[in-house]
Amino acid sequence: MPAFNWWDPAWPAGMEKTLNPDVTPRMRGVVEKCNFCHGRWHAAKQRAAAEGKPDTEPVQYLPACAEACPTKAIQFGDLNDPASAPAVAARNGNSFRMLEKLNTDPKIYYRSKREWVRQIANAPHPADTRKENLRG
């Protein structure tokens, strides 16, 4: 059973200095979720405004995980630009999205050479399968 963030953090002395000043630590019980480095996006937007760029232009920034990944396994960019690296990667035959059948048009693509991995991304929830089996 996951036990993340159920207690107030006990930082070893000095460790609190490593917290990212652009990210607000959540209160106990709140599970963190990827927000595509919203703080970095804000900072990029402020830089663009300071440079006099119009507010309508998309801002250029890189999420921390994409910047830190040494193998560039994580790519980030504009899927609407067919020439961008993420758009090219998304068109790769090994790319897939989670639960694409729900038609929510998720913007995150994963990649696997293994067919079973791609299939399981669109598989029904095990509980749903059990209900179907019980019915029929």
Ligand code: SF4
């Ligand atoms: S580092 Fe990556 S996973 Fe974490 S919030 Fe930024 S984009 Fe999301």
